Amino acid sequence: xxxxxxxxxxxxxxxxxxxxxxxxxxxxxGITALIFLFFGFLLMLLMRWQLAYPGQPLPxxxxxxxEANMPDGVMLPEFYNQLGAMHGTIMVFLGVVPLAVGAFxxxxxxxxxxxxxxxxxxxxxxxxxxxxxxxxxxLVSFFVPGGAANSGWTSYPPLANIATTGQTYWLLGxxxxxxxxxxxxxxxxxxxxxLRAPGLSFFRLPFFVWGQLIAAFLLLLAFPPLExxxxxxxxxxxxxxxxxMPTGLMISGQPLDISxxxxxxxxxxxxxxxAHPEVYVLILPAMGIVTEIITNNSRKPLNGHKLMxxxxxxxxxxxxxxxxxxxxxxxxxxxxxxxxxATTMIISIPSVIILxxxxxxxxxxxxxxxTPMLFALAFLPMFGIGGLTGLPLGLSTSDIHLHxxxxxxxxxHYVVAPGTIFALFAGIYYWFPKATGRRMNELLGKIxxxxxxxxxxxxxxxxxxxGLAGVSRxxxxxxxxxxxxQGVLHLNKISTHGAWGLAIVQIPFIINFVWSxxxxxxxxxxxxxxxxxxxxxxxxxxxHGNFLKPVKAYRGPYEYSVPGAKKDFSPQFExxx
Amino acid sequence: MDFTKFFPLxxxxxxxxxxxxxxxxxxxxxxxxxxxxxxxxxxxxxxRFRKGKNPKASYTGVKNHISSYVEVGVALFEAMILIGLSIxxxxxxxxxxxxxxxxxxxxxxxxxxxxxxxYPGPDKKFGKADPKFYDxxxxxxxxxxxxxxxxxxxxxxxxxxxxxxxxxxxxxTSRDVIHCFSVPAMRVKQDILPGMSIPLWFTPTKxxxxxxxxxxxxxxxxxxxxxxxTVESQEEFDSxxxxxxxxxxxxxxxDDFWN
Numbered sequence: 001x002x003x004x005x006x007x008x009x010x011x012x013x014x015x016x017x018x019x020x021x022x023x024x025x026x027x028x029x030g031i032t033a034l035i036f037l038f039f040g041f042l043l044m045l046l047m048r049w050q051l052a053y054p055g056q057p058l059p060x061x062x063x064x065x066x067e068a069n070m071p072d073g074v075m076l077p078e079f080y081n082q083l084g085a086m087h088g089t090i091m092v093f094l095g096v097v098p099l100a101v102g103a104f105x106x107x108x109x110x111x112x113x114x115x116x117x118x119x120x121x122x123x124x125x126x127x128x129x130x131x132x133x134x135x136x137x138x139l140v141s142f143f144v145p146g147g148a149a150n151s152g153w154t155s156y157p158p159l160a161n162i163a164t165t166g167q168t169y170w171l172l173g174x175x176x177x178x179x180x181x182x183x184x185x186x187x188x189x190x191x192x193x194x195l196r197a198p199g200l201s202f203f204r205l206p207f208f209v210w211g212q213l214i215a216a217f218l219l220l221l222a223f224p225p226l227e228x229x230x231x232x233x234x235x236x237x238x239x240x241x242x243x244x245m246p247t248g249l250m251i252s253g254q255p256l257d258i259s260x261x262x263x264x265x266x267x268x269x270x271x272x273x274x275a276h277p278e279v280y281v282l283i284l285p286a287m288g289i290v291t292e293i294i295t296n297n298s299r300k301p302l303n304g305h306k307l308m309x310x311x312x313x314x315x316x317x318x319x320x321x322x323x324x325x326x327x328x329x330x331x332x333x334x335x336x337x338x339x340x341x342a343t344t345m346i347i348s349i350p351s352v353i354i355l356x357x358x359x360x361x362x363x364x365x366x367x368x369x370x371t372p373m374l375f376a377l378a379f380l381p382m383f384g385i386g387g388l389t390g391l392p393l394g395l396s397t398s399d400i401h402l403h404x405x406x407x408x409x410x411x412x413h414y415v416v417a418p419g420t421i422f423a424l425f426a427g428i429y430y431w432f433p434k435a436t437g438r439r440m441n442e443l444l445g446k447i448x449x450x451x452x453x454x455x456x457x458x459x460x461x462x463x464x465x466x467g468l469a470g471v472s473r474x475x476x477x478x479x480x481x482x483x484x485x486q487g488v489l490h491l492n493k494i495s496t497h498g499a500w501g502l503a504i505v506q507i508p509f510i511i512n513f514v515w516s517x518x519x520x521x522x523x524x525x526x527x528x529x530x531x532x533x534x535x536x537x538x539x540x541x542x543x544h545g546n547f548l549k550p551v552k553a554y555r556g557p558y559e560y561s562v563p564g565a566k567k568d569f570s571p572q573f574e575x576x577x
Numbered sequence: 578m579d580f581t582k583f584f585p586l587x588x589x590x591x592x593x594x595x596x597x598x599x600x601x602x603x604x605x606x607x608x609x610x611x612x613x614x615x616x617x618x619x620x621x622x623x624x625r626f627r628k629g630k631n632p633k634a635s636y637t638g639v640k641n642h643i644s645s646y647v648e649v650g651v652a653l654f655e656a657m658i659l660i661g662l663s664i665x666x667x668x669x670x671x672x673x674x675x676x677x678x679x680x681x682x683x684x685x686x687x688x689x690x691x692x693x694x695x696y697p698g699p700d701k702k703f704g705k706a707d708p709k710f711y712d713x714x715x716x717x718x719x720x721x722x723x724x725x726x727x728x729x730x731x732x733x734x735x736x737x738x739x740x741x742x743x744x745x746x747x748x749x750t751s752r753d754v755i756h757c758f759s760v761p762a763m764r765v766k767q768d769i770l771p772g773m774s775i776p777l778w779f780t781p782t783k784x785x786x787x788x789x790x791x792x793x794x795x796x797x798x799x800x801x802x803x804x805x806x807t808v809e810s811q812e813e814f815d816s817x818x819x820x821x822x823x824x825x826x827x828x829x830x831x832d833d834f835w836n
């Protein structure tokens with residue numbers, strides 16, 4: 001069946017635009033998400049100018065942003081708040097998750113389980129295009145009166161309810177993005193359950209597929225509450241219902257013409273019921289990528305493979321019952337805060353286990369330091385910092401001081417930026433030969449890696465210090481008007497300069513990426529990294545249908561350096577090694 | 578060497594502040610130990626098992642269970658902080674409100690972008706408020722001037738005065754959006770949710786003028802929603818309060834009291 005499919009010559013628009021091939025869709029997701037990632041980063045660069053040099057005109061380009069946003073190049077707080085809300089939204093919902101789940105999940109899951117495609121190719125296509133529409137709505141929102149959403153990526157009512165039109169676009173955009181994720185997650189789950197190659201039992205699945213499977217369950221179960229909440233906020237804004245609006249509100253001295261009786265806390269519960277599992281949607285695919293690359297480049301089986309699988313399942317379950325640790329300061333009683341502190345401490349254990357086993361896997365290996373490995377290795381301590389700094393935020397007592405300070409910003413950026421995004425870079429360098437038949441340049445890769453690694457820390461490490469000093473996040477002037485912030489204010493400049501540096505060193509990556517597609521060194525083998533999982537059984541640039549002959553799994557996914565074998569890797573797809 | 582010197586925490590000016598800091602120090606100690614342990618293991622492993630040094634990888638790898646012991650240790654330490662410190666502290670802060678007779682009570686009504694402070698005055702009774710009396714300039718707290726309990730009430734904007742050593746209960750409400758009452762030096766931070774009145778208590782123990790910050794994005798003026806908390810002696814506080822009350826009385830009695 002899969003063989004026959006290749007004989008059809010599809011017209012261009014069916015092959016590359018409205019494609020039903022999981023690989024083309026994966027690449028569509030990947031390119032779109034990378035562009036959004038870069039765009040979200042540019043928004044942050046603008047904000048970082050204002051934070052480091054509050055009230056000073058941005059030279060040269062400052063005037064391009066219009067009188068309503070940056071008159072004479074000086075940023076207005078209105079614009080700063082838009083940038084803040086949209087940076088978060090774009091990075092999470094349009095950049096990192098679509099890249100980790102939409103791109104890597106789509107491209108690799110069918111290949112790694114030996115399937116010809118996803119279970120529902122049309123659903124897959126719909127998922128991408130719904131995501132695309134959601135992204136366009138988010139971008140368009142910058143141009144409506146009052147600009148884009150400006151109430152934070154968390155969109156807490158009543159502020160979001162009374163915000164400018166951009167918030168309505170934000171909600172509409174979110175409805176599309178959530179729908180896209182739901183379509184994608186149903187597809188991933190069905191594919192993994194139904195289309196595994198013969199012999200590929202659940203314990204023989206690569207850890208990457210496990211990460212995608214659990215992430216898909218999280219999306220499937222946690223996103224509907226936010227979609228409902230989004231529709232409710234939309235109704236509050238458009239039809240003047242009061243789901244999130246209590247009685248007696250006065251805005252700038254005028255009583256608000258609403259019925260009232262709603263609850264501002266309801267939104268927070270519904271939002272964080274998604275947004276906490278969302279953190280694991282960001283991190284599990286990253287852990288999966290890192291696991292593949294570390295085992296491959298240390299030429300060693302994964303230590304504690306089963307325990308890691310149990311940990312990731314447990315992590316998935318637990319991630320549904322920790323959400324209110326984002327809400328310790330909303331007036332929470334002892335019973336509830338005890339529950340959420342306890343679950344938060346408990347969820348740290350499987351994370352520690354997974355990270356420990358990745359460290360331990362290196363012991364006894366024969367470690368190759370290529371670019372994907374460098375990024376994967378850097379993920380470990382960076383995610384380590386991000387994870388560990390979650391502990392003081394997860395204890396309600398220390399959270400009193402650290403809540404909503406720069407400590408929080410530093411914490412989750414360590415998880416996502418030098419954590420997840422480094423893992424995604426690692427994945428791009430690692431699977432590039434499979435997708436294009438060419439390698440990315442190693443020298444440019446290293447020029448990309450080392451400064452990125454340094455600049456990430458230059459940007460985010462100072463924020464821990466600012467947070468401990470008590471500086472709040474989301475301040476338009478970066479804390480300049482507070483006396484207690486004066487001692488740590490100079491760190492704003494360091495972070496900003498680090499962000500410039502980080503921007504500059506992405507240039508070698510962009511050059512490398514584009515150049516290598518056309519001119520990169522060709523790989524002769526279908527398995528250039530001498531890896532063991534099923535995707536390496538497919539030819540490079542796999543055709544529609546993926547595999548030239550049916551594949552079968554004969555062993556576990558990480559059989560490296562097996563005693564008695566002829567070579568130091570024993571692929572799942574080879575019966576005798 | 579004093580471990581706590583590494584932390585740029587603001588000065589502590591409240592009775593419970595050191596308990597918050599203790600949890601911060603202990604949990605960071607755990608984090609440092611874990612990170613350094615992992616870090617040394619990591620770097621040693623990368624050097625020891627690089628391809629040039631170790632061309633043939635081991636199939637079995639680590640056989641011992643040291644990492645399991647580490648994880649049990651981490652879990653126990655976390656449990657200790659949680660059960661020994663954090664839960665009892667929280668329970669004290671949210672359930673055991675002070676009942677001493679010298680406990681101060683204050684209301685704060687937050688709005689975009691100001692802190693309206695309402696003192697009950699010597700009678701310790703807050704005057705009634707109703708939104709229909711609201712006037713941004715003259716009556717930001719929407720107080721009912723006919724209410725006898727409100728005769729001796731004192732209202733300030735962005736200025737909170739408290740006597741040293743007395744526990745204070747602050748009732749926090751918001752007129753418009755969510756704000757967050759944060760005084761880093763007092764180690765207090767509490768979201769203020771419209772539609773709810775949330776009490777908060779602490780005991781200031783150090784004289785001085787401290788900043789009150791809004792810690793929850795509340796609109797374009799969020800960054801400048803700043804107030805001051807002045808902690809002074811009981812005598813200074815009493816004379817300040819008396820002065821405010823007499824100033825109110827002098828400004829014309831009942832009818833133009835608020836103008």
